[in-house]
Amino acid sequence: MSKDTRMSALAFALALAAALYVSAQVTDGFQAFTLESARRHAALRTPRNVAPLQFITLGGEQSDLARYQGSWVLVDFIYTRCETLCTSLGAVYAQLQRRLSREIANGQVRLLSVSFDPIHDGAEQLLAFRTRHGGSALGWDMARPSSVELSRWLKDFGVVVIPDEFGGFAHNAAIHVVGPDARLRAIFDLDDVDEVVRHVQAAS
Amino acid sequence: MFRQQVRRNVHHHWVALAATLLWIVLLLHPVRSWFEASMFRHMIVQVPLLFAVGWIWGRWLRNSYALNFLQRANRWGATGMLLALVTMTLWMLPRLLDSAILDSQWRWAKFLSVPIFAGTAASLSWHRCPAIARGVIHMEIIATFWRFGWGYLIAEDRLCLSYLLNDQRQTGMALFWIGGVWAVMVVWRPLFGTLRVEKTSG
Numbered sequence: 001m002s003k004d005t006r007m008s009a010l011a012f013a014l015a016l017a018a019a020l021y022v023s024a025q026v027t028d029g030f031q032a033f034t035l036e037s038a039r040r041h042a043a044l045r046t047p048r049n050v051a052p053l054q055f056i057t058l059g060g061e062q063s064d065l066a067r068y069q070g071s072w073v074l075v076d077f078i079y080t081r082c083e084t085l086c087t088s089l090g091a092v093y094a095q096l097q098r099r100l101s102r103e104i105a106n107g108q109v110r111l112l113s114v115s116f117d118p119i120h121d122g123a124e125q126l127l128a129f130r131t132r133h134g135g136s137a138l139g140w141d142m143a144r145p146s147s148v149e150l151s152r153w154l155k156d157f158g159v160v161v162i163p164d165e166f167g168g169f170a171h172n173a174a175i176h177v178v179g180p181d182a183r184l185r186a187i188f189d190l191d192d193v194d195e196v197v198r199h200v201q202a203a204s
Numbered sequence: 205m206f207r208q209q210v211r212r213n214v215h216h217h218w219v220a221l222a223a224t225l226l227w228i229v230l231l232l233h234p235v236r237s238w239f240e241a242s243m244f245r246h247m248i249v250q251v252p253l254l255f256a257v258g259w260i261w262g263r264w265l266r267n268s269y270a271l272n273f274l275q276r277a278n279r280w281g282a283t284g285m286l287l288a289l290v291t292m293t294l295w296m297l298p299r300l301l302d303s304a305i306l307d308s309q310w311r312w313a314k315f316l317s318v319p320i321f322a323g324t325a326a327s328l329s330w331h332r333c334p335a336i337a338r339g340v341i342h343m344e345i346i347a348t349f350w351r352f353g354w355g356y357l358i359a360e361d362r363l364c365l366s367y368l369l370n371d372q373r374q375t376g377m378a379l380f381w382i383g384g385v386w387a388v389m390v391v392w393r394p395l396f397g398t399l400r401v402e403k404t405s406g
Contacts, residue, residue, distance in 0.1 A: 008279035015283045019290040026294065034363050035302040160306070160365035172365050 036172050039158040040187045043176075047183035053153050055114065055143035058123045063143075065182065072109045072200050075176040077159050079117035080125040085173040085190070089113070090133030092175070092190050097140050099197050104139030109200055111140040116154065116161050117169070118147050157184065179203070220264035223257045230254065231315060240305050243367040243375045248382070251295050251318055258323015266328060275328065284329025285341055289348075291322040296352050298363035305366050342390045349383030352376070 024030060032038035042048075052066035065073070074096060078086040093111055103109040113130070115121035126142035145153050154161060157176055164170040175196050177186040188196050229235055230253060239250040265271055278284050294300055295318060303310035333341065355363075356376030362369050 004276050004279050007277045008282060011277035011283045012286065015286050019286060023290065023294060026300065027297070032299065034298045035306075035365050038299055160302075162366060162368070164368055165370065170362065170368055172362075 035158075035160075036174075040174075043184050043187045047179065047185045050156055050178055050182050050184050051152070052182075053145065053156060054149050055145045055153075057144075058127055058137075058142050060123065065178070068110050068112070068178070069182060070180050071107060072103075072180060072203070073112050073178040074109065074196065074200070075112045075114060075157065075178060077114050077116050077154075077157070077161075077171060077173065078129070079115055079169055080121050080129040081117065082168055085171070086129075087133070088190050089173055090129060090135070092193055093140060094133045094135040095193055096175075096196065097135050097138065099193070100200060101138075103200065109139065112143055113140070114143040114145060114153060116145075116150055116159070116171070118144055118150060158187075216264050216267060219260055223260035223264075226253070227257045227315070227319065230257075236311075240366075243301070243364060243371040244378055246301060246305075247296060247375060248378055251292075251314070254315065254318040255292065255323040255326075258319030258325075259327040260323075261319060262324040262327025265324065271328065275332075278329055278332065280334060280337060281329030281332035282337070284325040285333060285337070288322040288326035288329070289341070289344060291317055291325075293348055295322075296348070301367075302365050339390075342386070346383045346387045346390070349379050349386065353379030353381075353383060 027033055028038060028041055032041050050065060052064040054062060054064040057063050074093075076089050076093065078089050080086070090113075093113060097104065097111060100109050104111075113126070115126060121144060123142075123144070126144065130137075130140060130142060153159070159171060161169050161171045173190055175188045175190065175192070176184060177188065177196065177199060179185045186199060188199075230239070230250065236250075239245045295304075295314060300310070300314070304314040305311075330338075353376045356372050356379065358376075359372065362372060364372065367375075
């Protein structure tokens with residue numbers, strides 16, 4: 001084998017190793033090929049602190065996430081004009097409100113629905129949304145971040161909102177579980193109500 | 205003869221400069237946003253354009269003596285083609301497409317890795333590939349287009365957070381077609397080219 005052939009074989013082997021390494025790194029060990037699965041895995045693996053993000057309550061007061069310190073907060077992102085995913089989210093949250101009523105009464109768990117459509121979603125619309133899905137004010141807060149604060153919310157939680165073809169929005173709807181220590185500990189599918197309940201009850 | 209050589213070399217410099225200008229234009233925010241607003245334009249136009257920029261850089265570098273050392277480790281172009289294929293395949297993944305839009309570090313990763321590790325690497329390696337290796341590479345490329353095309357076409361959920369389902373399906377369909385056209389182009393000359401030669405000699 002000539003020297004060039006040997007060098008080429010070595011270079012090829014190195015390139016192959018590098019390619020495998022890089023591919024494994026950018027896919028979390030060939031597990032996460034989409035950004036959504038990546039962020040869910042990341043939340044489970046390394047729960048990050050969530051900043052005290054600000055919002056306006058239904059009552060019109062300024063508030064922020066720090067008020068929930070010490071409780072589990074289940075955060076979801078909605079817009080009230082939505083006719084698809086968000087209606088499921090509304091129904092799911094009403095369900096969670098019932099199934100976790102004991103934990104809510106103890107102050108261990110709170111539900112927080114955040115609107116990412118500040119233009120259309122005022123207090124009235126958000127209240128109507130909650131009522132429409134059979135929810136009550138008990139432990140289920142509705143949040144309206146300002147337009148400026150909204151981008152921080154979306155970035156910190158890893159939520160991406162894009163306009164859809166029907167004048168609404170498409171977004172990666174999910175239930176975000178923030179622990180009592182203000183860390184984003186898990187992200188669940190809307191359908192995974194049982195998982196969410198189990199996760200919260202096991203830890204409380 | 206010498207004057208022709210010099211003219212050819214100068215020509216190379218202009219083409220390489222044009223390619224670099226294209227690269228800069230693609231980086232500019234309005235241009236980049238336009239390309240990245242659609243999955244089709246992002247994956248099937250912008251990324252291949254970046255590849256083309258790198259390919260032209262590679263042609264320009266082929267005249268450089270400094271590269272002789274590198275090419276000693278690139279017998280038959282194997283190493284270069286491996287880097288190129290892996291790089292292009294990675295940039296077809298939904299996660300990387302999203303990251304390139306949402307994260308500036310990933311944006312730079314795309315704008316540097318595609319021209320350099322794919323375009324330039326392929327440009328310096330393809331002409332060194334023996335025919336059989338080229339055949340294998342063509343097969344891999346076609347298979348990759350069909351695999352990704354199929355995946356994007358039949359997926360029920362949005363795989364990219366930045367794109368709608370429609371966009372995703374159209375892109376999958378386009379990848380499928382591209383794979384088909386590539387397959388036809390690969391077999392065209394071996395199958396039909398020889399017939400033409402027979403006609404002129406008979």
